[in-house]
Amino acid sequence: MSEYINFRVDGHVAELMLDRPDKLHALNVDMLNTLAEHVQDIDRNHEIRVLVITSTGDRSFCCGADIIEWSAMSPVEMWRTWIKPRPQNRVQRHLHHGRPQPGDGGAEPPHPERGQGVKVCRPSRACHVQRTPCQGAGPERKGSYGALRATARGGWLDRHGDRARRGLRPGCPGSVWVPVAPLVRHALDGSLPVCTRIDKPQAAASHLTTTMSQPKSSPVFSPRQHETAAALFERLFPADDGLPGAAEIGVMGYLENTLTGYAQEDAPAYRQGLDSLDQGAVDLTGLHFAACSDEQKDDLLKTLEAGELVGFRHPTGPDFMDMAIGHMREGVFSDPVHGGNRDKLGWKTIGHPGVWLSHSPEEMMSSEPVTKGGRFQSLEDLQGLEFTRPDGQLPVPPQFDPDAGLNPPDGEADVILIGLGMLNSVVAPLFAEAGLKVVALEAGPYLSRRDYLPDELQQAYYARAGLGPKFNSESPRWRRNEGEPTQPATYSLGRMVNGVGGSSYHYGTWLRRFHPHHFRLRSRIQENGWDHLLPDNSPAADWPISYEDLEPYYSQLEWDIGISGVSHLPRIPRSRDLPNPPMLPFRYGEVFRETAERMGLQPYPVPSGINTVPYRGRPATTYSGWICGFGTFDDSVWMPATECVPKALATGNLELKARCRALRILADDSGHACGVEYFAPDGQVHVQRGRCLILGTYLWENLRLLFLSNDDRHPGGLGNNREQLGRNVMTKNFAHVLAMFPDQVFNRHAGFAPQSLILDDFLYDDFDAEANGFLGGATISAEPNVNPLAISKEALPLDVPDWGPRYKEHIRNWQHQGVLRIQPETLPHTHNFVDLDPLYRDKSGLGLPVLRITYDMRENEHKLSQWMEDKCEEILLEMGGQNPWPGPRFTGVGSCHDLGGIRMGEDPAASVVDPNLEVHDTLGLFVFSGGVFPSCPGINPSLTMMAMCTRAAEDIIQRLTNNDIG
Incomplete structure (x- = not known):
């Protein structure tokens, strides 16, 4: 005690x-x-x-x-x-x-x-x-x-x-x-x-x-509110059949931790909601909510969920119920470190062994539940491992000065890299090794392994995304159509990381090539007579570069990274094979593979940026489900922060200023980009001058900086003199279909997403748009990697509610559940665009406007998703699944695969940057981003982005050497 x-x-x-x-x-x-x-x-x-x-x-x-x-x-x-x-x-x-x-x-x-x-x-x-031990100690x-x-x-x-x-x-x-x-x-x-x-x-x-003890009084709630909340959560996740409910699992401890920390701004709404629920119970039953019978409580909650309980205004009844359900799941299934899941009872209830950093080939192929010998492991059990020790850090290059951002600018640079995320990190050594003076401004830190916690709630990009505090503080607003009020942006896949190397810290490592026909969208439509299928408001366009232009860069990157996979794929010509063998198989994937091949399809392991064998000093992977989304603990994942940036620093030509946030891009009187205004860690504002500027943050911040950098020559923002900035934005919504396999155990927690098997059959160049009635295609994938919180949030059958005994019974059967995921192509539409929100500001302390995204799935994308859902259902049934059901189709306006808005093209009237990524109306400014993509194939874009930017960097180096820039 x-x-x-x-x-x-x-x-x-x-x-x-x-x-x-x-x-x-x-x-x-x-x-x-x-x-x-x-x-x-x-x-x-x-x-x-x-x-x-x-x-x-x-x-x-x-x-x-x-x-x-x-x-x-x-x-x-x-x-x-x-x-x-x-x-x-x-x-x-x-x-x-x-x-x-x-x-x-x-x-x-x-x-x-x-x-x-x-x-x-x-x-x-x-x-x-x-x-001596202080890296940052320096002269006063x-x-x-x-x-x-x-x-x-x-x-x-x-x-x-x-x-x-x-x-x-x-x-x-x-x-x-x-x-x-x-x-x-x-x-x-x-x-x-x-x-x-x-x-x-x-x-x-x-x-x-x-939170492991009962507080003498609540820091958040009155005694009545505390009693009401405890009774509410016990009905959302009730004790039954000898298994604990929310009270014994400690959900109230989690909730109070959350409302005094991460979500403290939600506490007033929570108190209001609890008061309204309790008053509604008194009005309808004559009893306070906590004193009602279980049946009465459930009836009240159904009334609340339907929006019919009187007294709810802000939050509305459905909104309050959604918030409570979300917190119930987090309190039951997140790591005990957050105050709930007491003694790992939440994980024990569903039989998930918790946090394990390796899985064996036998475990990944087992037909019996993988329980790790009955041990349930959490963060607390990982003490002493390398990433938990103070010295467990990435080998930060000795040339990196964490205080460099405090130094005032030292003369003009040849190249200014605005953001040192994945793309600018990849090209940094190219510029530095060419003898150019390079200054990189990165708003985030140089992350260390101590930042990589296998903490699903705090770290995962589909949860709180703790590695992206800046991204979270400036998340855009969203509306479906022009003229509608906005709401906070939602995310279909996840959010981004802030730091040197960008989101490669937690990406899924799927590094795939686009197919040759993906660079010829408009021409392919015309050649096949599919113009009648193209929506009137879709400005489909060809790329101004081809697959052949990028193939040498694809190949070089595959070997620099050490991509693992199979090489001889139909219809994807390559100059040499991949350097590493594919990932080991997993049981669910093998059932999918055998079925797909029996149906005449061609499944194959996804090409991945994780080592399957030791490669260039990095070890082979341990197949942990706690790597992708959290940061790599074993260095098996290729990351530009550890592979590319150190090379650039070693030349002495790169000055890396971490924690320096770009505020505006500056242009001279002729309209040529000449510098960037930035906010230093000490609160000082500086201007760094340069001959050439490369904007390489994520899409949303790229767009925001371009809009905010308006001047007399660019009143609507840089790149917007023809009103093309923010147009033709494309994102992905990952529809999926699930089914139950009562007689099979899949152990999808034993393994990780880079092992996935995928189908390209429905995005090949001969996939018949005329017969199907829509344009585009999609990848279908069978993936492992489910952690407890993700299990609790998977889509439910229509007859299973989001809470209560039936919900609890359903998720306890997660071992028998299979899912196929759909990554669709998206057409550009004139109704989908981005601008600055006139009302909302970010939470960074600077109060800058956030973006406003106007975006919805359009008819063509609905038709494509419906066809793919039907195909997934057919495959699942053939695999032996029962009663398949679809997940939500529109799963968020942001996706980590957000493209367009800064279109690349030859015509300045219809694009923002040229084929070498230079802004048409602001020479000397280049944009390295998926935002320049004219189209959005149903394939992961990272490898194509890196190949495209490497090609552009080579052109920039040649022009700087010849004094053709600046």
């Missing part, structure tokens, strides 16, 4: 767990000060070594004015008491992950007075700490960083109201960046090396509130 000392500050309960006294943290300055006042209440057998906070001035936090005394602390962490624990203390770990918050101010907390248990040190010399930099004021949501704003760099002044030798409560970060083993730079709060973080 844990013992606690409890403190209440401004309605928030702080608990010090005495069997984990080395993990005392404060939620804000008030709480830290209050804890300091009460440390005398701690058992005398615990020795308080240091309790520190910097403080100065009236209601301000002045960086560098007051400095922590380090000599008694090792390792060092801000807002932490170091207590010498009793020998019998048992280490437990509770992590809390915070959502990036807007720098929008709010009430300032009262400033702690000195002398109230807070130790403030003014050492006569600089910090008493060795500088002059200049004031201004007073910072605390925000109510945990952050610091500078005098201008902008989000400030977190922590102590970087000018102090040996200083660290410290995290802002409640996003306190620490290494998984609870320690940090001296002077580690703590600047990634979205990775593992510690929260002082423990």
Whole structure:
């Protein structure tokens, strides 16, 4: 039994767990000060070594004015008491992950007075700490960083109201960046090396509130609301047949963690919804909701779900029910570190063994459930593995200076790379090795392996996408048609990563070539007499480059990456075979393969950027389902951050400025691109001049920067003088069909997505559009890789509700479920476009407009999806599946495969960039992005994007060498 000392500050309960006294943290300055006042209440057998906070001035936090005394602390962490624990203390770990918050101010907390248990040190010399372990320690930099004021949501704003760099002044030798409560970060083993730079709060973080015990009072709800919520969740996931329900699994602990952290802005709506539900119960039954019978509760929830329970306005009844169902699933099936899934009971209920970082060939082909010997493993069980240790980092190149972003620009660059994601990382060594002076501005950090947590809720791109805080803070708005109100954008596949190397940190590694006919969309329609099938509002176009133009680059990239797969595919000509053999088989895939071949189809393993055998110093994969979507833990995945960027840095010609965010692209009086204005980590705004600028962020930010960079010569934004910017946007909606196989066990958790088998039969050049009544084709795939939260969210049969006993029974049969997924082609439509939203701003602290996406599936895409769904149902039935059912067809406006909007073409009146990706109306500015694609085949675009940009980079190098640019 844990013992606690409890403190209440401004309605928030702080608990010090005495069997984990080395993990005392404060939620804000008030709480830290209050804890300091009460440390005398701690058992005398615990020795308080240091309790520190910097403080100065009236209601301000002045960086560098007051400095922590380090000599008694090792390792060092801000807002932490170091207590010498009793020998019998048992280490437990509770992590809390915070959502990036807007720098929008709010009430300032009262400033702690000195002398109230807070130790403030003014050492006569600089910090008493060795500088050697600190990568970022450097000479003192002059200049004031201004007073910072605390925000109510945990952050610091500078005098201008902008989000400030977190922590102590970087000018102090040996200083660290410290995290802002409640996003306190620490290494998984609870320690940090001296002077580690703590600047990634979205990775593992510690929260002082423990959720494994019943709080004396709720920091979120009144007693009545807490009672109502607990009763609600118990009906959503009830105890039955000796299996635990939401209460025993600890969903309420998860919910309160979430509403005091990641989703704290949802707490008012939750309280309103619970009050309305309880009042509705009183009105209809005369009883409070918690006192109703199970049957009455279920009837009330069905009424609520149908939007017929009186009293719900904001949120509406259906919206509140959706929110509660989502939190029920997360509380039951996310890692116990988030406060729910107590003792892994959620995973035990469905028989999922949890987090395992390897699978054997026998497990992947087993016809019996793979249970790992009955062991259920979570993050807590992975202590001591490489990625959990403070030294478990990617080998960051020695030439990388994490403080380079603080340096002012040093003269004109030959090439400015705006964003160092996948594409610009791939081309960076080409420019640097050509002897050109290159400056790269990357808004994110250089991620380390400690950022790769196998934490489905926090990290996965289909959940909170914790590796993309900037992307999450500026997510676009969306509407189906012009003139309609907008709503937050939804995502059919996932969201993006911010950092050097971009989303290659968590991508699925499917690296496929487009087919030759995909570069000739308009010509192929005309040659086959299919013009009557082309919608009137679809400006279909050919690419200005061909498959033959890209084939040498495809081949070179395949060998540089070490792509694994089969080489002799019909209708995809290649100059040489792939370097590595395909992935090992998995049971579900083999059933699919045998069936498809029996039906006359040609399934094959997807080409993948993961090693199946050791290749160029990287090991073979371990086939873990916790790699794709989370970051690679074993270096088997090719990533440009580890393969390309170090080569560029080694030349001495690349200056990489991490955590530097581009604000505007500048053009001179002639309209030629000449520089970029950017926001540095210290809050300073600089201008970097350059001969050539390459915009290489993700599609949405590429478009936003082009729109925001308007000037007198480009009033509608760069590239928009012919009003083509944002036009012809195409995205993918991944329809899918599922079926039950009562007599088979598939173990889809034993393996990962790069093992998938795919069919190209329905996107070959002879796939008959005339006979089918639509244009385009699609990939059909059979994939492994299901983790617990994904299982809970898979599409349900029409007769199975989203909650209650039947839902619980259905997901317990996940081992008998199979699914075929559809990746469709999408035509461009004039009704699908992107512009700046006139109302909404981002949550970055800068308040820039977000994009507004006007997009819907059109008739041709519905016809294509229906045909493919019918074909998947036919295959599943032939495989032995029963009662197949379709998943949702429109699954989100964003997809990770978002293309178009910056179309490539010869005609400036109908495109934004030319065949070499230079902006027609802003010479010297190039766009490296899938946004330049004129069409959207049903094939993963990454390899084609890299080949296209490598080709363009070679042309740019030649022109710079000949002084034809700048």
